[in-house]
Amino acid sequence: MFFTGTRSKTAVNSAQAIAAGIAADGGLFVPESFPRITSEEFAQLAQADYRTRAEKVLSLYLTDYSPEELRHCVDGAYCGTFDNDQPAPLADIGENRRMLELWHGPTCAFKDLALQILPYLLTTALNKDASERTAVILVATSGDTGKAALAGFADVKNTRIIVFYPRDGVSDMQKLQMTTQKGNNVTVCAIEGNFDDAQSGVKAIFTDAEMRAFLADKGMEFSSANSINFGRLVPQIVYYVSAYCDLLKDGSIASGEQFNVVVPTGNFGNILAAVYAKQMGVPIKKFICASNENNVLTDFIRTGIYDRNRQFHTTESPSMDILISSNLERYLYLLSGGDAGLTAGFMDDLKTSGKYEITAEMKSQMQAEFFGGCCDDAAGRAAIAKIFRERNYLCDTHTAVALAVCDEYRKSSGDETLCVIASTASPYKFAPAVLKALTDEPLPADDFAKLEMLSGISGTPIPAALAALRGENVRHKSCIAKEIMAEFIKNSLA
Numbered sequence: 001m002f003f004t005g006t007r008s009k010t011a012v013n014s015a016q017a018i019a020a021g022i023a024a025d026g027g028l029f030v031p032e033s034f035p036r037i038t039s040e041e042f043a044q045l046a047q048a049d050y051r052t053r054a055e056k057v058l059s060l061y062l063t064d065y066s067p068e069e070l071r072h073c074v075d076g077a078y079c080g081t082f083d084n085d086q087p088a089p090l091a092d093i094g095e096n097r098r099m100l101e102l103w104h105g106p107t108c109a110f111k112d113l114a115l116q117i118l119p120y121l122l123t124t125a126l127n128k129d130a131s132e133r134t135a136v137i138l139v140a141t142s143g144d145t146g147k148a149a150l151a152g153f154a155d156v157k158n159t160r161i162i163v164f165y166p167r168d169g170v171s172d173m174q175k176l177q178m179t180t181q182k183g184n185n186v187t188v189c190a191i192e193g194n195f196d197d198a199q200s201g202v203k204a205i206f207t208d209a210e211m212r213a214f215l216a217d218k219g220m221e222f223s224s225a226n227s228i229n230f231g232r233l234v235p236q237i238v239y240y241v242s243a244y245c246d247l248l249k250d251g252s253i254a255s256g257e258q259f260n261v262v263v264p265t266g267n268f269g270n271i272l273a274a275v276y277a278k279q280m281g282v283p284i285k286k287f288i289c290a291s292n293e294n295n296v297l298t299d300f301i302r303t304g305i306y307d308r309n310r311q312f313h314t315t316e317s318p319s320m321d322i323l324i325s326s327n328l329e330r331y332l333y334l335l336s337g338g339d340a341g342l343t344a345g346f347m348d349d350l351k352t353s354g355k356y357e358i359t360a361e362m363k364s365q366m367q368a369e370f371f372g373g374c375c376d377d378a379a380g381r382a383a384i385a386k387i388f389r390e391r392n393y394l395c396d397t398h399t400a401v402a403l404a405v406c407d408e409y410r411k412s413s414g415d416e417t418l419c420v421i422a423s424t425a426s427p428y429k430f431a432p433a434v435l436k437a438l439t440d441e442p443l444p445a446d447d448f449a450k451l452e453m454l455s456g457i458s459g460t461p462i463p464a465a466l467a468a469l470r471g472e473n474v475r476h477k478s479c480i481a482k483e484i485m486a487e488f489i490k491n492s493l494a
């Protein structure tokens, strides 16, 4: 299988795509075609465990990895790292809805599903050409990617990892998770700006010729752990395949019977993985794209016009506080029938005017398979309170946005098809906001007392990984202006 760029044709293999992270012209790598899984194979996978399902999906894209290499990657990532060795269990929450719980990993967010395996995929890729290069992983994070990438890459040989997060744009628990990170190869730095500033800065540095030369001199090269890296998308396809297999296995649906997916969306990586899963044969009817007040995608799906020229909101679902959804580029490429020139044009317009409009054809195809909806913090809190009251189910602020939009979709469309809702984070990562939804009691000042309060109210345990942060030293205290990110990187690599 070869991969091409979204902005110009190239042909690289999967190891090259994963090692590079992004194409030299700033485009993203996409598979030249989509492999299919047959209904017989789905029936077999339904009886298999998560790791077997993962190996199957990965083997279809990463054709230049040997079966032994893939097994090594999958076992390292998913054996003993997730609660009960179940990375993506489905929970029945009634009314023909299932929660796809993606937060049972070491950092309590769905990013673990991909970032536990990416270090294995990347180091395997680097070993393939036997050069002793060091991969410098640059990460821009809205909170969860940073910690999940740090957890995956800490002390991994031949890698350095540098994480930038928006100083005022992450939850206290997310910040603590990152600033206490141990490891000899890790750097964590706050920037004065929002996530889009961090992401744009990182993207610019990636493609900057001078920075690339600076690294090459040191036997280093940049790579990315952000969802622009194809190596993050494939593992995300796996859990949609796995969800379908679980639904088949427990008889919730018949072979080939369609279901809807609802995804709380920021950078469009998670929902794009669902789109790719459908290309492979998973019978998904509607992609329901849920946004918070940063509803640029809702408007885009309704109008075909992407316009980031609007106020940025800091919300209680900070991992979705994004106005430039990077992975949408891959969907545009797919919608355009693989037209790199057209896709490059949209991205050019976005860069120069903050805005673009897709063709009428693309728009009608998108609207046939997508529904976009959004809600504010108050509606999110109402969703948290409702599902807890009615089903005794505790969910986080991002998942709450998906729940609220799922409701809106069903009311407006009358479509009651089974919905799989991506549950993207543990509620304990966002305890203050979740508590606010559940009680009028005043909250204790201490972060860990808040976790205990949430545990008391809900009768659910505090995740061990979060409880363990108590008393950890803050090791990373840098905070810089976004203009000096490149300089900061040079200094930390010197």
Ligand SMILES: *Cc1c(COP(=O)(O)O)cnc(C)c1O
Binding pocket: 109, 110, 111, 144, 145, 227, 264, 265, 266, 267, 268, 269, 270, 271, 319, 320, 398, 424, 425
């Ligand atoms: C990253 C993240 C999202 C958004 O996912 P995208 O792939 O960026 O659309 C939603 N919820 C949580 C908790 C996240 O960490």
